Amino acid sequence: MKNHLCFLFIVLFSAVPAQSLIQGKLLNSEQQPISGVSVSISPEDSDDILAYAISDKNGGFSIEVNSEISTLKISIRSMDYAMVSEVIENKNQTLNFYLTEQAIELKDVVVKASPIRQRGDTLNYSVNTFAKEHDRSIADVIARMPGIEIQSNGQILYQGKPINKYYIDNLDMLEGRYNLANKNLAHKEVASVQVYENHQPIKILDSLVYSDRAALNIKLKNSFTFTGQAELGLGASPLLWDANITPMLFARNKQMLTTYQTNNTGNNVAEQFTNFSLSSLLNPVRINLEKKDWVGIQSLSTPNFPDKRWLDNNIHATSTNFLYKLKKDYEVKFNISYLNDYQKLKGATTTRFYTANDTIQLNETQFNQLYFNSLDANLILHKNTKKNYLKNTLELQGFWDGERGNILNNNENIGQQVENHYFKLANTLTSIIPIGKQLMNLNSYVGIDKTPQNLRIDPGQFINLLNQNMTYDLTTQNVAHQQFVTTNSLGFNKGIKHFTFSPSIGFQLMKQSLNSSIFVDETELTESVFNNDLDWTQTKAFAQLLTEYKKKKWRLSLMTPVIYSNYNISDDRNELGQNINQLSFQPSFNVYYEPSAFWKFNIGSNYSESLGDIHQLHYAYLMNNYRNIQKISAPLPESQIMSYRVGMDYKNPIKSLFWNIQYSHSNLNNNLLYATQIQDNGATEITAIQEDNKQLSHQVSSRISKYFGRLGANLSLKGSLGYNFSEQVINQILTDVKSQNMGFNAKIEKDISEALNVEINSNWTFFKNSLQNQSNAWITRQEHQFKLNAYPKENQFVGLTTEWSRNDVLKSNKDYFFADLLYRYTWKKANLDFELQWNNIFNTNNYSILSIDTYSYVETNFRLRPSQVLLKVRFSL
Template identity: 30%
Template sequence: MKKILSLLFALAFSLIVFAQKTVTGIITDADGKALASASVTIEEPGKNAILAYGISNAKGEYKVSFTSAESNLDLKIKAFNQKPITQSIKNDDQKLNFSLDSQATEIQEVRLKTKLITKKGDTISYDLKSFENKNDRTLADVLKKIPGIEVNKDGTVLYQGEAINKFYVNGKDLMEGGYGTINNSLPKDAVSKVEVLENHQPVSILRDKVPSEQAALNIKLKKSVTMTGRGEIGAGFSPLLWNVKLTPMFFGQKNQWVINYKANNNGESVEKEGNLLSFGSRWEGRRSQTTQKSWTSVETAGIPDVPEKRYLLNNVHFVSANLLTSPFKNKEWELKANVNYTNNDIERDSHTKTAYDNIEANGDLAGRTLEQSRSNDFYTNAAKAELIFTKNAKKGFFKNTTTWNGFWNADRGLSSLDTNITTQPNIFGNQSLESPSGSFQNSLSTIIPWKDKLINVMSYVKYQKDKQTMEVNPGSYTDYFTSLSSPGLYDTYRQAALSETLEVNHSASVGFTFKKLTIIPEIGINMNFNNLKSVLSGSSNGNYYTLAGNYQNDVDWNELTPYTQVSLNYKSDKLNMNLTLPVNYYSIKYQDNLYNQLADKTKTALEPTFFASYDFASFFKYWVFANQSYDFGNFGFLYGGNILSSAGNISRRYVSDLNNSKMPEYLSRNIGTRLEYRNPLNNLFFNVRYNYGTVKRNIAETFDTEGGIGGTIGIEALENSTRSQSESAEIGKYFPKFKSNISTSFTNTDANSFSFFNGNFIESKNNIQTWTAKFNNAYFSWLSVDYNISMNWRNSKNATQSTSQKSSGWNHNLSAYIYPSENHTFGFNWDNSVTSTQGNTYKNPFYDISYQYTWVKRKIDFEFKWLNITNKKVYETVAVNIDRGNTVTQSYKIRPSQFMFTVKFNFK
């Protein structure tokens, strides 16, 4: 490990210190006046490739850094109405001044040609039209084709493999992280270019003082005032299908708004557009995606690893509204209001066949094969309202965010188990869960300049209440899996749980700036108060009785963490550094009010974080990351009474020697490095990464079966350490001449883990390798092709029992569109997913075809689509669980063949 890190740092140091050379100087005209905006390029002799470039400033000054093995290079200078200069220079640091002679040129014809990619400072601009094909309609369609940018399945936009921290439209952040709606519904024809803002610090007053490691996107529209949007209305059959999307948008200089209504039953989870995909800067306060606290759940059918349009059986209605306005004459103040509501019904079915190895650790399951079928209905009702008041100016910052979330969800489950034993009949269980929840949170952050200092005050308050009630009928279904106190006595089991959480965080800091160094000392206090009450009862003849024994809970988990920290920030044109040194004083109290357990955990912990980036040779950037952190568990980690965590599992988070200070304590250490190359002149991007992490634990989780595939979940006091190491590389290039974008990546990950299974302590080691490739081509006016492929190889080892298992899989997607004329488009789509292990291979191909007629004058599309034309009804996979010694074959119900007719249009 040390040798690898030493080699990486030595390589980086040699690149930075020994390979980089710099040429500086002043450019003037024949009269000795400074020439601004003159371009300076460095090229290797005889090669039509630019190594580095620079632009002279208003004083005529220029600076170009480059890396080359050649002894001599060509320096070229060009400026409007000046005679170009080409001069051979030595590959060395030097200062060269130039005087250009006037050269007036009579222009007979002017042709404007937009550059595909341009770079100015930390901003890289992409001309959107250069990357689109004829079948693209929205911003998201084109973003996926831009080199250096990726779009995840959940809609998150990545740049150089890292999530962006902001998504602007004309420089304004209307969506506050929930940018999926705009990304999926903004017509591409309204966009002029996409800007990547590297090292973006969202808080204006901190931009020259506190560096950022993340990038942001700014969508530049063609007009400063734009009324636009996208709509779709569709219907189909097998069964009766429908799809409605209506998303009008307005982007002005003072006001912006987006109204969105989407509903369908054709397998598209439009409700995800309400998710937060980016979280900005910590100086803006605290925002997070609110989720329900889950103590119990129905047994859930699995989902296959294919696009959700293949398997999602839904009936969803999602409505949202987002507004941004400047309520005062001072446009620095902005008011934002965001609301959304989801009503959704999802059906899901799967079948699992589990074949256990004939080993002693499997106990009664050794050599047996169990088959289980699960069916679900998930009913979701969720609402969110958010009000944000902000001022983001160079002379001050203020942001207050108030958020309310409500959930009224209901889940249904039906499970059946076949033990493949003639004397044991099949076992069936009906399950229902009601889970209302409510959450309120308010976040405040303000930065006030005082003389040469910056004073920051932050406050965060959150209250959340979760209630869950699950019933399992008949009770014999649960009795088969678990060891309840009175098996066979009850018709139905009911698990009820109620939890409340109050979180309060306050902090204050002062920033001192000395040239390029900013020092920020900070003090604060984090408080967290939690309570859990639960009870498991059984029904007999319509009457419910609390189970005797440890089947109730009344637990308090309270945390008080005052802290102090110093943050050192250095920012220059080339080098960005941040070192944060927090000292946290943890005080955690766990109290079980029913079983007389009381434990305190106090610890003073240093948890530093560090990152640095250095730009060199014009197009290279080198990153280093490191951090250390502690985890002392959280609310729900410990409770002394049993909880029916699912219809087939009993959970009890209890440590026998808890009173001997065996509270959870995890120590995590991580280090990473990354080398990036971003050259917009030749449309080439690549990055190489290395990450290493360790986690030292004093507790391991346990699982004991009770004669079936369910059992008892618990924890055991046992020292164990895990580690993970990953290496990855990614490269992408756009070929303008062929209108092709090609990218590929490879990742290798090694990790180990520990678990207790049926009383056996097991160490697992896994090696996972993943290769992906992406290809887009629109060279021919009559054809466009998009192709994506991902392959993975896994080698799992049970180090305790000296067993191992290899598995592999791959999936790909091919989309091809033929344009015989301006009005007609024929499409073909081919998805395929393959999993393989122990000689078992399952292939899952899907084929779609489409036809689209475009009314060009009105920009309206009429589309007919036939999905899953082979009418494949089951998706199958196979996997091995090396810890539990079994092979699992899964089959999932997917959507049948279906036909859709859709009308698509822009609002303007």
């Protein structure tokens, strides 16, 4: 593997052409420097720009040219000075130019702004260039900006990586829940979308700690903006409603966004409440509490196309977000959200379990009812300046969820019922202050949570294990999980010439308890093997040094943490326990190289060791759902992971072209092998065996996007290729499990005329697996979407969307066709939109998909929403 990585590294870096450095100064007739002047390099006989720069405040410019051409043309352009153009040799040199002032008389012209402009590490996308007449939110516009991608859940990627911040006028009010603004802020209020490359969110660390992630800033047209939207829709088949009231206020010293949304049309507004914040990578043992489910009903695999086609919902969601700037650069933020949703899912599944010498088939018809209630509140005090940093976050979170399910399993009717509650209270503090010529960094996290859950199955299951092979009416699984976590660290940041040293020390304490019991009918099983009484104490101490090197176009970072861990685990009822001490060294190394403003290269490796969590160790049986019960009475899982990555990015804002490619590989060694026993009715019992085993994965992905200004077209292509290998014991036979996947996406948007626009979006996916060298057939899936956007008159819009998909299922290919129609009339004087939506015109009511697990194929026939008509009225606030 090391040889492969070296080869990739040599190939990538040998692909960079020979470089020459051309630098100098621009001066006027009085020997004064001239800033803000464009200096470009092109071939002698062409106007194609090879590289460019903007003169700085001292009049200086520096351009690296990657070309084998012997002679070049340097051009200097400014509105206030006469143009300069000279032919020069392609070699390292210093050139000074004296510019002559010249007034330029402009003829009557139509000026078109450049779609993308770059200054330093900031890209400015012109909203007017990428916006279409039928767009409403800023998300509609961002989705077609080259280099930027919005995933189906709303997460924003730049050059294939998630952004680390979403600002509105350089303020972060929403703290990662940026979908609330992205999908509700009218694009007409936005002047430009800015991308801050290599963005370090903490200003005091900006020149010390390197970041390879970008941030997005929504730059509004006005310094004071009161905006938002209100819409109301009513429809039929059945009675439908869709309402959204979202006022927003953006001012110099305060921001506010409040929303109330409700619908039963399949519009999944819960995605707008998703938090996409990226956790800090500087703390090697950072743990944030989050909700995890111990039990659940048997779920249906949901289709991978828009929610509006299948989601049978009844949702009410509200959120209030407020930011106010105090004196001395402090900010106070308050975010609170509440969600209530009731969903119904209907479908049928055919599951084939593949073992080394047999195939087991399970047929299920399912009707699930899901009840979601959640509350999330944050109070934040924040200060972020070049001199110090403070952020304290107090978080309260609660879930009161329930699930109901009925399954017809091979002609047996099974009822399921789950109560799933969760409560969390946590506080996070980060403070960075200067002490002498260095920075002191303090981090503290304290949190508690509770997870009481209950699962009831009717009739009783696992009769051999739970009731001496006698049928019974009801199985009840009770689970109570509690935990307390605190993580604290103290560190320093010190810059010495080209180096930055960031040593830190810290500790973590985690205390957990897990109690569970199983009832057969109304009788509790008193045997210890059915009752977990687990106490878990985990302590960690760590010391680490982050060393970074920066010189010219190079960035190197080396993280060297040493972690001491102690796990004290006991279950008095089962008279079992473990006490484990581990000392580990877990280094990571990254190299970033930027030979020019166009190219970026990265290569990195990481080694980590981890011990399992409480979900991977319990000495008594615990029933997760009606056909899965497991006991993990084994040593604590231990894993050693070695991972590598290598990639490169290319961007040319002048040509609106963005491209990247990334390869990653991981090698995982485990001390436990999980044995799965599949019964004839599909029920599985999972146990753990102490035996070394490994998992391997390879992944390659690439994407390219290009905007053709003259053609009025956008083009994007994406591709991926993956391979995974693991070992499992299935029905007492050690089995090698291999899987492969491939995917390709092509999307093009084209203006046919001023009154007609088309969009084509195509996806192909291929996957297969094999067990013990017995290969199963390739599964293919393809989806093709065609949109026709027409403007018959100035104030009217007609949108026709068609989707065709083909899925391989267990026995045949299945084709599906959907069509939607939208008519919109805009009353501009009153700023009103009237919309008529007709979704699923042909009333396609079923959809089959095939998903692959490590040892099973699952075909799901899903019940879709019927054809429906909705009349909407929308106005801006």
